[in-house]
Amino acid sequence: MHWSEYLLPLTEGAWVTVQLTVYSTILGGVLAFVFGIGKLSSNLAIKSVSVGYIEVFRGTSLLVQLFWLYFALPLAGMAIGIDLRLPPVVAGVLALGLNIGAYGAEVVRGAIQSVHQNQREAARALNFTPRQTLFNIVIPQAIPEMMPSFGNLAVQNLKDTALVSLISLGDLTFRAEQIRNFTQDSTTIYTLLLLMYFGMAVVLTIIMRIVERFAGRWRMAGS
Amino acid sequence: MLFGFEWDLTNPLNFAISILPILLVGMWVTIQATVLGFFVALVLGLVLAVLKSAQSRFVAWPAKLVTEFIRDTPLLVQLFFLYYVLPEYGIVLPAFMTGALALGIQYSAYTSEVYRAGIEAVGKDQREAARALNLSAANTFTHIVVPQAVPRIVPAMGNYLVSIMKDVPVLSVVTVLEMLNVAKIIGDRTFDYLVPLSLVGCLYLIMTLVASAGVRVLDTHLPKQGLPLK
Numbered sequence: 001m002h003w004s005e006y007l008l009p010l011t012e013g014a015w016v017t018v019q020l021t022v023y024s025t026i027l028g029g030v031l032a033f034v035f036g037i038g039k040l041s042s043n044l045a046i047k048s049v050s051v052g053y054i055e056v057f058r059g060t061s062l063l064v065q066l067f068w069l070y071f072a073l074p075l076a077g078m079a080i081g082i083d084l085r086l087p088p089v090v091a092g093v094l095a096l097g098l099n100i101g102a103y104g105a106e107v108v109r110g111a112i113q114s115v116h117q118n119q120r121e122a123a124r125a126l127n128f129t130p131r132q133t134l135f136n137i138v139i140p141q142a143i144p145e146m147m148p149s150f151g152n153l154a155v156q157n158l159k160d161t162a163l164v165s166l167i168s169l170g171d172l173t174f175r176a177e178q179i180r181n182f183t184q185d186s187t188t189i190y191t192l193l194l195l196m197y198f199g200m201a202v203v204l205t206i207i208m209r210i211v212e213r214f215a216g217r218w219r220m221a222g223s
Numbered sequence: 224m225l226f227g228f229e230w231d232l233t234n235p236l237n238f239a240i241s242i243l244p245i246l247l248v249g250m251w252v253t254i255q256a257t258v259l260g261f262f263v264a265l266v267l268g269l270v271l272a273v274l275k276s277a278q279s280r281f282v283a284w285p286a287k288l289v290t291e292f293i294r295d296t297p298l299l300v301q302l303f304f305l306y307y308v309l310p311e312y313g314i315v316l317p318a319f320m321t322g323a324l325a326l327g328i329q330y331s332a333y334t335s336e337v338y339r340a341g342i343e344a345v346g347k348d349q350r351e352a353a354r355a356l357n358l359s360a361a362n363t364f365t366h367i368v369v370p371q372a373v374p375r376i377v378p379a380m381g382n383y384l385v386s387i388m389k390d391v392p393v394l395s396v397v398t399v400l401e402m403l404n405v406a407k408i409i410g411d412r413t414f415d416y417l418v419p420l421s422l423v424g425c426l427y428l429i430m431t432l433v434a435s436a437g438v439r440v441l442d443t444h445l446p447k448q449g450l451p452l453k
């Protein structure tokens with residue numbers, strides 16, 4: 001087989017990788033805001049749930065989380081009589097999103113805490129409710145601070161999607177493995193694979209830079 | 224049975240207790256891979272950092288490109304590359320060595336940035352003062368820059384040590400018998416994945432919490448102003 005013949009199946013796999021990255025990054029982003037804000041909550045229950053989530057998913061390996069969701073969760077469901085068998089796609093997106101969300105939550109927390117105390121005091125003086133202060137004053141200013149870290153996490157997430165090939169999801173790495181088993185042409189396939197991941201990461205970095213610049217406008221809001 | 228330990232399937236608690244020694248054998252491999260990978264990352268990262276800060280553009284740019292390439296490609300793919308491609312060129316390494324090497328290469332991209340940032344964080348005025356005192360370039364580096372850079376570098380390196388530990392399970396794909404792989408084998412044989420995988424999660428949590436606590440202790444005990452001068 002000529003190397004160009006590998007490109008079609010690899011592109012199909014790359015499309016799965018792109019979809020996985022997009023879905024899990026969105027899920028991770030939502031979780032990051034929910035639990036990042038939750039960790040700063042004065043409500044003890046919300047706070048401890050958030051801290052627990054962040055510690056568990058940051059403290060264990062992504063592959064352990066992925067295997068647990070895919071292999072162990074169905075057994076846990078069976079024990080309590082619920083069908084918790086997840087299709088590989090769902091297990092993959094869930095594991096990736098939960099993992100990256102925990103890292104993102106720490107970023108969100110840090111960025112919110114970095115907003116100057118003056119801003120909160122001014123909001124209070126203007127009779128804003130705590131909710132209005134958080135959503136209209138603090139978070140818009142915190143988002144530009146989060147963007148560089150979010151960019152790194154997105155690339156991290158793209159790289160992590162390679163692990164879902166281990167639960168038989170047909171992503172880029174899985175397709176490459178299939179071709180390698182068939183042709184035994186390791187050097188060409190893995191070189192192509194590395195280059196394709198690098199290309200996707202570069203494109204993702206550029207996209208995140210554009211988003212970062214767009215979000216940077218909020219930094220100037222009101223000044 | 225695995226590694227000479229029998230398991231007891233009478234109830235989940237007995238099962239968990241009976242497989243704990245087996246998982247600890249796997250944990251020991253995980254720790255070994257972490258330490259070896261970390262060591263490779265420290266050395267390779269230093270090499271990359273020196274190359275990236277070279278005066279010549281022809282040295283610095285390729286080093287930067289290599290760092291970026293390593294950072295932007297998945298550990299799993301790098302591991303496959305090393306494991307399947309190196310033997311085609313006559314370099315045959317045991318799976319464990321290949322795995323530790325892959326971990327080291329992946330993280331050298333990150334550690335090289337830590338070295339660079341740590342060295343750059345030492346103020347320019349320090350170098351100028353050293354120059355005014357007629358210290359040679361080598362003496363300035365070893366006696367002025369390094370002692371002040373160390374307290375900045377060590378905690379960041381500690382965090383990467385914890386990250387490496389969490390990436391070790393990837394090595395299971397090339398048959399390294401680290402903790403997750405051991406748990407998976409127990410699951411394959413007993414048809415019970417819930418107990419072994421949950422136990423691995425708990426053990427991981429303990430390992431990372433202990434390691435992070437160690438890093439924090441180190442961070443608080445390092446003098447912020449730099450190591451004392453001799």
